[in-house]
Amino acid sequence: MTTHLPYQISHVYLHESAKMPALNLQQGNYLVFWWKTIPLGDLYLEPGVTLSEADYFKKMGQAILPTLQQYAKSTSERNQNLQATQMLEKLKNPESWLPEALKRKPTEKIPKEVPVSVIICTRNRPGSLKQCLEAFQKMLCRPQEIIIIENARENDESEAVTRLYPNVKYYQEPIPGLSYARNTGIKKATCPIIAFTDDDVRIAENWVHQVWQTFQDPKTMAMTGLVIASELQSEAQLIFEKHWSFNRGYTDKIFDIEYFRKTIAKGPPVWNIGAGANMAFRKSIFEETGLFDERLGAGASGCNEDSEMWYRILKNGHTIHYNPRAIVFHEHRRELTALKKQIFSYMRGHAAAALIQQEQFRKAGYARHLSHTLLVAYSKAILKGFPQYQAQYCTLWVQIKGLIAGIVYYYQNRKKTELR
Missing domain, CATH: 1.20.1280 (Monooxygenase)
Structure with missing residues (x-):
C-alpha cells in the first residue's frame, strides 16, 4: 500500500514578489499564482519533484498564460503575452508588464455596500457559522442583507451566534433538505441579487463586490465563482481536489443558449458550471423558472439542486457567467x-x-x-x-x-x- 504525502499549498502573490517560493520536498506542492486579488493559475508539483529556477518560471508562465489571453483584445496582445510568459526576465519582473496585460487600473473604486442578499444555509454548526459571519464583517464591500436559514435545527446555538451580528437576519426552515432551506431564503430576500455560500467556506474579502459586478451585465441571470481548496493534507482531500474539484479554472466562462443547443444531444453537463458553495442569481429569474426542486439537494436526493436550476435557466434562453475573481476557499472532507x-x-x-x-x-x-x-x-x-x-x-x-x-x-x- 502506498503512503500518502500531504501537499503544501502556497499562494504566490506576484505583485509582492516573483521569487521562486520555498518548496517542501518532503511532500507535494500546490502553487496558486495571483496578481493582487486576481487568481491567475495554479501548478501541482508531485512529492519529491525539484525544479531549477528556469524550470519554475517556465511552468509559472504556462500556468498563467490562459488567464492573460482572455484579457487580450487583439492578436498582437496575445502574441505579446505569449512572448512575455516565455521570457525569464519578464517573468522575474511581472510589475513591468502584468498590470497592462490584465488591463487593471491602478485603483478601482469599490462601494461600501451593494444591493445583494447573501443566503447561508446551516444546520447545527455554530462554530463554522461564526467564522463565516466574521469574514463578512471584514469585507471591503458588504452585502445589504445577510440571511441565515437554519434547516431542521436541533438546538438554539446557531441562533445565538447570529444575535452577535445585528446586521444578520435569522430564520428557520423545519423541513429537512437543503432545497427547502434555500427556497425559504429566496422568499425572505429583499435585494435584486441573491448570493449563496456555505457556512464552512472561507470567503475572499472582495467576494461580494465581484458577485455584484458580475450582474452589471444585464444579460447575466446567474453566476458561479472560483472555489479553491483551503488544504490538501489528507488523501481524501487530494482525491477530491484532483478528481471531483469545485475549481472550474481561472478564466471567465459564459454558458448560454448556444452552449445548451450544442450539448443537448448528450445532455448539457451543467454540473461543470460551478458549485453551490459559490453561486448567485437575479431574484427575478425565480419568478420565471420556479424555485429549487425540493426532491434534489442534501437531505433529499443528495445534491445537484444547483445544477438542475442552471439547466432550467439555460433552457429558458438565459446566460450564466462563471467569474473566477469571485473566490471562496473550501475545506474538503479529511477522512476517506x-x-x-x-x-x-x-x-x-x-x-x-x-x-x-x-x-x-x-x-x-x-x-x-x-x-x-x-x-x-x-x-x-x-x-x-x-x-x-x-x-x-x-x-x-x-x-x-x-x-x-x-x-x-x-x-x-x-x-x-x-x-x-
Missing part, C-alpha cells in the same frame, strides 16, 4: 469514509437530477449519458483500478451504487410535487 459518503450522495443526486432534466426536455440526452456511464465508463474504470482500487478508484463502488440509487430515487419520487 466521509469522502465516500459524499461521493455516493453526489452520484445519487446526479442521476436523479439528470432524469428530472430529461423529463423537462425530451431531446436532452441524459438517459443515454447515464447508461453510457454505467455500462461503458465504469466498466473501463473497474478494469483500470483492478485489483487494488486505490487513489481515485477507492470511491468507484460507491459511485456505481450512488448512480443506481439515484435512478431508483427518481422513479420513486417523479410523481411528487416539486415545490410546496
Whole structure:
C-alpha cells in the first residue's frame, strides 16, 4: 500500500514578489499564482519533484498564460503575452508588464455596500457559522442583507451566534433538505441579487463586490465563482481536489443558449458550471423558472439542486457567467469514509437530477449519458483500478451504487410535487 504525502499549498502573490517560493520536498506542492486579488493559475508539483529556477518560471508562465489571453483584445496582445510568459526576465519582473496585460487600473473604486442578499444555509454548526459571519464583517464591500436559514435545527446555538451580528437576519426552515432551506431564503430576500455560500467556506474579502459586478451585465441571470481548496493534507482531500474539484479554472466562462443547443444531444453537463458553495442569481429569474426542486439537494436526493436550476435557466434562453475573481476557499472532507459518503450522495443526486432534466426536455440526452456511464465508463474504470482500487478508484463502488440509487430515487419520487 502506498503512503500518502500531504501537499503544501502556497499562494504566490506576484505583485509582492516573483521569487521562486520555498518548496517542501518532503511532500507535494500546490502553487496558486495571483496578481493582487486576481487568481491567475495554479501548478501541482508531485512529492519529491525539484525544479531549477528556469524550470519554475517556465511552468509559472504556462500556468498563467490562459488567464492573460482572455484579457487580450487583439492578436498582437496575445502574441505579446505569449512572448512575455516565455521570457525569464519578464517573468522575474511581472510589475513591468502584468498590470497592462490584465488591463487593471491602478485603483478601482469599490462601494461600501451593494444591493445583494447573501443566503447561508446551516444546520447545527455554530462554530463554522461564526467564522463565516466574521469574514463578512471584514469585507471591503458588504452585502445589504445577510440571511441565515437554519434547516431542521436541533438546538438554539446557531441562533445565538447570529444575535452577535445585528446586521444578520435569522430564520428557520423545519423541513429537512437543503432545497427547502434555500427556497425559504429566496422568499425572505429583499435585494435584486441573491448570493449563496456555505457556512464552512472561507470567503475572499472582495467576494461580494465581484458577485455584484458580475450582474452589471444585464444579460447575466446567474453566476458561479472560483472555489479553491483551503488544504490538501489528507488523501481524501487530494482525491477530491484532483478528481471531483469545485475549481472550474481561472478564466471567465459564459454558458448560454448556444452552449445548451450544442450539448443537448448528450445532455448539457451543467454540473461543470460551478458549485453551490459559490453561486448567485437575479431574484427575478425565480419568478420565471420556479424555485429549487425540493426532491434534489442534501437531505433529499443528495445534491445537484444547483445544477438542475442552471439547466432550467439555460433552457429558458438565459446566460450564466462563471467569474473566477469571485473566490471562496473550501475545506474538503479529511477522512476517506466521509469522502465516500459524499461521493455516493453526489452520484445519487446526479442521476436523479439528470432524469428530472430529461423529463423537462425530451431531446436532452441524459438517459443515454447515464447508461453510457454505467455500462461503458465504469466498466473501463473497474478494469483500470483492478485489483487494488486505490487513489481515485477507492470511491468507484460507491459511485456505481450512488448512480443506481439515484435512478431508483427518481422513479420513486417523479410523481411528487416539486415545490410546496
